[in-house]
Amino acid sequence: MTANHPGGNRRRDEAGRERNRSTGRNRTAAAPAERTRAADPARLVAFEVLRAVSEKDAYANLVMPARIRHHHLDRRDAGFATELAYGALRAQGTYDAILARCVDRPLDELDPAILDALRIGVHQLVAMRVPAHAALDQTVGLARAVIGAGPSALINAVLRKVSAKDLPEWVAELTEGLSDEVAIAALEHAHPEWIVRSLRQALVAHGRDISEITALLEADNAAPVVNLVALPGLGNLDEAFDAGFTPGELVIDSALSSGGDPGRLSSVREGTVRVQDVGSQLVARALAEAQIKSELTQGEERWLDLCAGPGGKAALLASLAAEKGAWILANEPTPHRAKLVAQAMAAVPQDTWTVRTGDGRDIGVDHPESFDRILVDAPCTGLGALRRRPESRWRRKLSDVSELGPLQRELLNSAIDALKPGGVVAYVTCSPHIAETTAVVQDAMRKRDDLELLDAGAALDAASLTGNLGAGNAGSPVRTDQMSAQLWPHLHQTDAMFLALIRKL
Template sequence: MSADRRPGRDRAPQGRSDRNRGKPQNTAKFRQKEVDPARVAARDVLRAVRERDAYANLVLPKMLRERGITGRDAAFATELAYGASRAQGLLDAVISSAAGRPVPEIDGTLLDVLRLGTYQLLRTRVSPHAAVSTSVDLVRAENGMGPAGFVNAVLRKVSQKTEEMWVDELAPSPAEDLVGYLAFQYAHPRWIAEVFRDALGGSAGQLQALLAADDERPPVHLVARPGMMTAEELALTSGGEVGRFSPYCVYLAGGDPSDVDAIREGYAGVQDEGSQLIARAVTVADVGEDSGRWLDMCAGPGGKAALIGSLADIDGAHLDAIEVSEHRAELIRKAVRDLPVTIHVADARSSGLAPGFDRILLDAPCSGLGSLRRRPESRWRRSPRDVDELVVLQKELLSEALRLVKPGGVVVYSTCSPHPAETTAVVADVLAEVEGARQLDARPLVTVGELEGELLGDGPHVQLWPHIHGTDAMFLAALTRD
């Protein structure tokens, strides 16, 4: 990626002066001044991910606020933390080769810094000298001279080759194993690349485009709450651009979304455009006479419930929202305040709610393979076993949704995953088991803005893609029963 390297800075460590050079570094206070706060924050995020299975996108914003890191420093810390998390598999292969030992044999505190340094060397415009020296400073400040020397030697060896050269040396041969080569090049586990290939119908060109899009930091999508403000108003006040597809979407050019006044005041939120389209789809489906009973079966953390609730408020309808986790139910309460939404803390498979809903959204728990770019470390945590366990739950939930919907009503089944086992296979299996159930053409439910025709495929379901639509890889199917 050297031809289009990610932004960075030729930053030397802060707090040095000529009079301090050559003096022993005896105190922790002095050593702390030697390191760059942005890089320290990025390192601490990687440590939290490694040690506590934390989520980078949850840990970093809080850390930046607590430490008063803003502006370019915050952007730099974000790029390092998310980028190194996303590219971990590729980085680890390079580190292992340069160190001459398997990554599991490297001390974790050193590995975090090696990942940051290697990421800077291969995927940013930070100068090699700055990338190496600041990494050494991070280790020396905490671990001493010996470990710092090890990190220095490994990173200097990494710096001798570009990313393309390392890929050519370490990846499988593209002539013999194209999927393996692309998976390595774009930092994905091989099994996920195979899933994407199958979902894309075996097209190598489409697979490469998808993996490349998935390997980039995603844009921030905002949602204007209907009845509170329009997308045009949100774009004007946030400095963003009105979205291509969802009538409520705004693309935020940069900056922290929490700085947008409309978000702080509850008139807007952060939500991928694909998720907006799915929430809207359940509200525009033809259900005959609509009694105003709507249901969101797996509503946490509340983004789709807030959008559906806003539209229910306009239409005079009421939304029931089910969430099994009390913590996530509390997030829904905050998202839907002052909207006609009733929250039920229950298992959606046995909620106790009476059948007869006009519209049901089942945004089912899934592997999340369609939103890997927004959860940078998640691709390295998933395994095929996760999918096997989820498919059983998805089928049970969809069967219950068809029991709860009124005859002629609509169930919108969605996943943030393109995995055929979680999408088309789940729908096919449930249709075969539930008497009177049938699938509808979902494409008219998302034909809005520029999203129409060939962009929606052959149907009857809809599969969105990062490399085609600029959204997460959301799946949508519409079902009804007689």
């Protein structure tokens, strides 16, 4: 073909391949034969996590460490894989809205594996400092390696369309013409509309200003910090500090880190140091220090963790109980989760605890007025832990709130029946939703005249290192008319833990 022939201006390199003349176009830099055909290990880990969440309804925070270890990622690659997977899961709703503008068919007609690969590609393009050509090349290479060559052309074409705009431009396009503040916030901050609405209502109900909603949604989307706790009398954090963790500022025997795999610490593997959010540590310690009426209780204190699985709070409570010469019963209805509870508590002297496998709603009948301190960490929607469980915001439904309500009330009533006169129940949820928090407590209080509420905010203050969680700009736990307390991610850098302390007269 000569230069004067139609198409004769094509040039070939020394190897005979045609050179790409479209340097101004948004294409990957490599020629087709040179494009990546293998999966980068960090991106492969992220993809495997998304697939486990999609296919097996798995929890990303449980799958991620195992996949990182399986592929032998170093700290840098582990951090990249974690941000990629968590980011793609957190922003799934917004990314799917973007993809719907770029795919020529409904997203539910795509193979789920292709959709997960696209989500990984979108996150790199609009939310990470990954050059567009690298994001395209590596995502297409991942698809070729783990899905097949067929879908790679589709993925390449779709991601090119995505790369034409940055995230603010996409959000502006998606929200154009919308007047509903909730709908706009849902797209801007990647939350389902019902959750945005629920969190706005929760802020007001717990005494906060509705204007805090933006900060709260942004806190949900921030990369979570790993929290450790050394079990009192059993563990220490020296190894964690040597590994780069820093001392926690809110609670004793805690440590924080923004990266790394805590499972590599021998103290974590041995169970004397555990991964646990600071909010969970605070509510457990608040119960342990709550004022029971000792003149109404006799002998060795008996404690109960009514909903103990998978065992994090149970292990901390058991070590606190052992220090105080108390004994604790950890109840869990599901056999396999009961085994996890026993494993979590294994580091604590075994003569100080017992695991019961059974329905917590039966405890009040089976063990009436038998316990001095009871934790009811009730099953809930988990809206307070969205930053740690990025997939849960898309998995949960508004109907879950009403469906969980009867169970929460039955468990709290059972705990009250099992409580000794003078003893204290801690009702706890990892959710600020009003229907899961003060509404449940109010119902219990209305049905009986032998209960009183303690100041849960003061108890949290007493359990904290500062002695005042409201110091500076942190914003104190809210004391409602019912004297309950609410922690917030955007104020306290903890999960949004709710606490009410109920004492039987």
